[in-house]
Amino acid sequence: MKIKLFKQEIEGSSIRQIERSSGEVLKNCYQCGNCSGGCPVSYEMDLPPSQAIRFLQLGKVEEVKKANSMWLCVGCQQCFSRCPKSVSAANLFEALRQMSLRQGKDHREIRDLPVSFLEKAPQQAIVCGFRKLVS
Amino acid sequence: MDEKDVSRTAQDSKGGFEPRIMAFVCNWCTYAGADLAGTSRMEYKENVRIVKLPCTGRIDPLFIIKAFENGADGVLVSGCHPGDCHYTTGNYHARRRWIAFRSLMEFVGIDLRRLHFSWVSASEALKWVDLINNVTDEVRKLGPFAEYKGLKQGW
Amino acid sequence: MARIGVFICQCGNNIESTVDTKSVSEEMEKVPGVVFSCNYKFMCSSPGQEMLKEAIKKHKLDGVVVSACSPHMHEKTFRKACESAGLNPYRCEIANIREQCSWVHHDKTKKTGTVKSNDLTRMTIERLKRNRPLKKINIPVNKRALVIGGGIAGIQAALDIAEGGREVILVEKEPSIGGNMARLSETFPTMDCSQCILTPKMVEAELHERIKIYTYSEVEGLDGYIGNFTVRIRKKAKYVDEELCTGCGECIEKCPFKASSEFELGLNKRKVIYTPFPQAVPNIPVIDAPNCTMIQKGKCGVCAKVCGPKAIDFEQTDEIVEEKVGAVVVATGYELMPNERFGEYGYGRIKDVINGLQFERLASSSGPTGGEIRRPSDGKVPESVVFIQCVGSRDEAKGVSYCSKICCMYTAKHTMLYKHKVHEGQAYVFYMDIRAGGKRYEEFTRRAIEDEGAMYLRGRVSRVYERGGKVVVQGADTLSASQVEIEADMVVLATAIVSRTGADTLAQRLGIGYDRYRFYNEYHPKLRPVETVNAGIYLAGACVGPMDIPESVSMGSAAASKVLALFSADEMAREPIVAGVDKTRCNACWDCLVACPYSAIEKEEVKNRQGETVRWNARVNEGVCQGCGVCVAACRSKVIDLAGYTDEQVYAAISAF
Amino acid sequence: MKIPYYPGCTLNTVAKGFDVSARESARALGFEMEELGQWNCCGASFPLSPDNLMGLTAPAKVLASAARMGDAVTTLCSVCYNVLKRTNKALRDDGEKRSVVTGFIEEEYDGSTEVIHFLEVLRDRVGFDRVRESVKRPLGGIRAAAYYGCMLLRPAGEVGIDRHEGPTIMEDLLSVLGCEPVDFPNKIECCGAHLAMTRTDVVERLSGNVLESAVDCGAEVVVTSCPLCQYNLEKSQAKVAERRAGYRHVPVVYFTQLLGIALGQSDEMAGLGENRWDVRPLLEAKGV
Known part of the structure; x- marks a missing residue:
């Protein structure tokens, strides 16, 4: 992979929006990798948390948006809990999800959910899932 | 012997008002910062005259009143940043004293917009330049501080 | 005119x-x-x-x-x-x-x-x-030095000052000098044995006719000023008469009780009457009073019975001694961050998670395992060891933002020591950056990787836990963007170097500055790195911040040269920019005394001919005064002035404006 | 003693046993959990973007309702606890947020109500010693693994009911009840949470790891305080059994169920029949 860097992207409006929406400061991350090491779903992510943050630091929002990472993050805050710089990858993923959801781009169609799930799963799973994955 | 013309309010080439600023600075940070502005050949407004003291903690509020009395239109006090004082805590004393005397200054008729406080370190030449330019501009807007200069003559 | x-x-x-x-x-x-x-x-x-x-x-x-x-x-x-x-x-x-x-x-x-x-x-x-003629102030100088801390920095400073012909008092709070360096096995990047290079220096200090060593002692207070300090030293009760003791060690041999060894960092036990390690200087044991049944309950006394020269004295108490010195070198060293802060690394719960100093003891031939690498839980030789760097260091969430500086190097050294002793073993190192800026340092870390086969993983470890007799390390290798799990036998944490417990108290006693991490402040970080704001007090070693042995030694020598320069003349000339009190008008409100950052203002009693106190006034100690003038502005009755910057002078300048 | 109690959506439906066993236990311990007069769903997730104020309105309504009943509110569900506690802090610390949110819900609330988990009530208000005294049927040394998950512990500065890397509050309770607590590495790892909706494979892996880790450490029962954890753990057992020969299913119960049994409740009251894997044979085997 080769990427070209642009100042306009690094300081771009998308980056500012992500920082505002997540309350995180991307520059604070020094890429130690603790989040990726501890994240329970890191193994399944196209971009583990620290790498996703790295792309955001470089201004490459699209790279992160097209990865599955933000839809896999469950918000368990293990990343934040052990981050030496107190950065929450979970908050950043939530901001990215919100960006998508606020544009009406859902990750999950409700009609596709199996009936058995809707019947048996605890309500909180459904409410929470809708909040995170559906606009 | 040191009687001098108090009416010597400076004028620029066009005859407009040019304020006279007296700066009380500490020897270690701000004085050195002002020196650095010189060594770096920066340029700033010529209105300031520096009185060097070992530390801002040495500054007696009376110095400030005296400066106004002797023709200053504005006064600047500047020392080391909090925590950087050469004498460890002198600038904290200065700050505390300033908080205590602020209202007194106002009470004795000093327009607080003429009085400026700042921290300039030995490496902050640029900050010094900006500071002098800004203070000069601000005091220029206020016009000459005639009320206080009159006091001395009245005595 | x-x-x-x-x-x-x-x-x-x-x-x-x-x-x-x-x-x-x-x-x-x-x-x-x-x-x-x-x-x-x-x-x-x-x-x-x-x-x-x-x-x-x-x-x-x-x-x-x-x-x-x-x-x-x-x-x-x-x-x-x-x-x-x-x-x-x-x-x-x-x-x-x-x-x-x-x-x-x-x-x-x-x-x-x-x-x-x-x-x-x-x-x-x-x-x-308005300038008055001023004369330089001459202060007499007492040409003896106090060195606080008997680690390598303090020993070096003491030896250099003594070699320069001046007397030195060396105060060490442990029963032996040697400091942290005495604990190390080998030293980077030369791999020479730490004790082999340190113990001769310890002995040299002990035998030096101009060095007086107080071990098991702490500085309680310091009065005076440059050239003229009085120091109070608490000699903690050793319960052993230093004059009588021959250091035969019979008492240690026969003592029936044991306690955890501080020197071995809990990896081993020592007797209740003990010297911290065999090469201790002085070779005089102390009794660990809280653990001694004789002192606590009046039962036992075996040591006293077997002591030939009758040196055991259960009645001994702490003693305060006073010494007059002209200069002070502070070399109190460092500690490692308390490991209990690393819950995610299981420290304190998992026996086979240890810190770097503990690993030094395991690798040391005089250590608890005789130099064999065996893990603490079951004594097994570990087939794989994970070393984790930056544990606590560079971790703002744990309160330390700085880099501990020596961990990259000692971890590389640890991997080599391990490989030399366990040929089939595999070392893994989690690092964030390798900081090997020093002579032959980069080559050293490369050697660990290229020649000694240490596997370096760029990333941090999220957690460590036990599973089936193994210590499982879960972390990331950011270079391959992978999660990494290693089933190791032992984990070594390169925990952050922090200032000594009580460093702030000592600083307050000495009147020197310290930063938010309680490391001592230099007068100027570049140009006056071994001086402090308190003239006559100098710094050496890791009490200033993390540093390695060569740096500590250099700093010890630098501080010694400052002391010797000060001692080169009988009197010291000082700029006369000092405050002075008009005693006749002083009304003793003590505002100046409170304001003075140097405690240079004293209360002076004025007595009449009958010797009765009639009043008080302030007096400036010219030796201590640094000439900041804070007292002048603080004085309500305008009776203090600062030579060279008098009110008169300042007003004259203002009037000529 | 009465303490305002917010059950939350799930405890009224699939986790009925959790709710009933807790209320009955409270009664046995001499206090009453007084259900909020009016309540709604908390949203089941605390909005992680600080600019999402909408997500705060639902829990704010719950808190405002609780404030009318007392100075504290307790919950059983870890998620409710997490959402309410964090919302409360946000409203208390940020005046601007508070005025927007309270303006929207048209209720006054200043963040002064304390949000405490039922475990904290037992530890801090009742006291584990008192619980110990009230135990009628000690649980016969059942080896129980306390599973905390995320929501009770993280972020530590905002919710943590105990040390976030090495919590013991649930174990402390379990030993009071006569269990033998089993420490296991995965007790603070995530179960997969709402990914149950989209990625059952992930949930099965994460929850499976929790189960295996507990069983490997000798657990006979896994104890939780969250209906979603309970659901995910129960649902993932099949997968674990598939990939691991000789795996024996472990019951996954709420801590209040064990509490109830120990305090002498009937099996029905404790809702033991609701669990997919029955804990009763184990209790019998231990002579409870």
Whole structure:
């Protein structure tokens, strides 16, 4: 992979929006990798948390948006809990999800959910899932 | 012997008002910062005259009143940043004293917009330049501080 | 009437290009009290100085103003010139018309610069008229030094000062000198045995006729000022008479009780009467009183029974001794961050998670395993060891933002020691950055990777837990963007270097500054790195911040050279810019005393002829006063003034504005 | 003693046993959990973007309702606890947020109500010693693994009911009840949470790891305080059994169920029949 860097992207409006929406400061991350090491779903992510943050630091929002990472993050805050710089990858993923959801781009169609799930799963799973994955 | 013309309010080439600023600075940070502005050949407004003291903690509020009395239109006090004082805590004393005397200054008729406080370190030449330019501009807007200069003559 | 001479320097073209120095000179002649005025190309040159001296003599000048560059440049030059012409140097003042005038006002018509130079010079002349002649202050110097801390930095400082011919008192709070270095197995990057290079120095210090060592002792207080300190030292009760004890070790052998060894960091036990390690200096045991049944319950006393010279003394108590010294070197060293802070790494819960110093003990041939790498839980030789760097360091969430500096190097060393002792073993190192800036350091870390097969993983470890007798390490390798899990036998944490517990208390006792991490502050981090704000107190070693052995040794020697320089004369000359009290008018409100950052102001009793106290007043200790003038502004009755910056002088300058 | 109690959506439906066993236990311990007069769903997730104020309105309504009943509110569900506690802090610390949110829900609330988990009530208000005294049927040394998950512990500065890397509050309770607590590495790892909706494979892996880790450490029962954890753990057992020969299913119960049994409740009251894997044979085997 080769990427070209642009100042306009690094300081771009998308980056500012992500920082505002997540309350995180991307520059604070020094890429130690603790989040990726501890994240329970890191193994399944196209971009583990620290790498996703790295792309955001470089201004490459699209790279992160097209990865599955933000839809896999469950918000368990293990990343934040052990981050030496107190950065929450979970908050950043939530901001990215919100960006998508606020544009009406859902990750999950409700009609596709199996009936058995809707019947048996605890309500909180459904409410929470809708909040995170559906606009 | 040191009687001098108090009416010597400076004028620029066009005859407009040019304020006279007296700066009380500490020897270690701000004085050195002002020196650095010189060594770096920066340029700033010529209105300031520096009185060097070992530390801002040495500054007696009376110095400030005296400066106004002797023709200053504005006064600047500047020392080391909090925590950087050469004498460890002198600038904290200065700050505390300033908080205590602020209202007194106002009470004795000093327009607080003429009085400026700042921290300039030995490496902050640029900050010094900006500071002098800004203070000069601000005091220029206020016009000459005639009320206080009159006091001395009245005595 | 004053007889003042004014000298305007052109500084080649530096001043002349924007200041009409001739016009300034002419203008100054008109100022009352000025009897001579001139301008010259280079005042600081030899001919310039000669001119100044001649003018002083010819015109009988009683004061000199040189309008030239910043006083920070040549004030000393001109004052010296004045002095050699018979004028008191403090009757010479500099007006800064270069850095603060000609160089910052680029008006080529010279109008701006000339007007300002006139003002600045006139203000200086008026100030000078009020300058009183001042004399340098001479302070007698007591030529003995106190060194606090008997680690390598302190030992080096003590030896250098003693070799320089001065007496040294070395205070160490543990029962033996040696410090943390005594715990190390081998040292990077040379891999020479730490004890082999350290113990000769310890013995040298012990045997040196000019070094007096107080072990098991702590500094309780320090009074006085540069050249004249009085230090109070608490000699904790050893319960062993140092004069009688021969160091035979019979008592240690026969003592029936054991306690956890501080020196071995809990990896081993020691007797209740003990020396921390076999090569201890002095080789005199101490009794660990809280664990001694004789002292606690009056039962046992075996050590006393077997002691030939009858050196055991259960009645001994702490003793306070006072020593007079002229200088102090602080070399109190470092500790490792308490490991309980690393819950995610299982420290304290998982036995096979240890810190770097504990690994040093495991690798040391005098350590609890005789130098074999065996894990603490079951004594098994670990087939794989994970080393985690930056544990606590660079971790703002754990309160430490700095880099501990030596961990990259000692971890590389650990991997080598491990490989040398366990040939089939595999070492893994989690790192964030490898910081190997030092002579032969980079080559050393590369050797660990290339020749000794340590697997370096760039990333941090999220957690460590036990599973089936293994220590599982879960982390990330950011270079491959993978989660990594390693089933290891042992984990070594390179925990952060932190200041000693109680470092702040000692700093307060000594009157020196410390930062938010309680590391001691240098007077100036670059130009005066071994001095403190408190004149006569110097710093050496890791009490200033994380540093390695060569740096600590250099700093110990540097501090020693400062001490020896101070001790080179019987008296020390100080700038006379100090405060003084008009005692007749002082009303003893003590505002000055509270304000003074140096505790230079003392209460002075005034007695009548009958010896009764009639009143009190403040007195400035000129040895301690640094001349900041905070007291002057604080004094309500205006009875303190600062020589060189008197109210009179400042008002004169203001009035000439 | 009465303490305002917010059950939350799930405890009224699939986790009925959790709710009933807790209320009955409270009664046995001499206090009453007084259900909020009016309540709604908390949203089941605390909005992680600080600019999402909408997500705060639902829990704010719950808190405002609780404030009318007392100075504290307790919950059983870890998620409710997490959402309410963090919302409360946001409203208390940020005046601007508070005025927007309270303006929207048209209720006054200043963040002064304390949000405490039922475990904290037992530890801090009742006291584990008192619980110990009230135990009628000690649980016969059942080896129980306390599973905390995320929501009770993280972020530590905002919710943590105990040390976030090494919590013991649930173990402390379990030993009071006569269990033998089993420490296991995965007790603070995530179960997969709402990914149950989209990625059952992930949930099965994460929850499976929790189960295996507990069983490997000798657990006979896994104890939780969250209906979603309970659901995910129960649902993932099949997968674990598939990939691991000889795996024996472990019951996954709410801590209040064990509490209830120990305090002498009937099996029905404790809702033991609701669990997919029955804990009763184990209790019998231990002579409870």
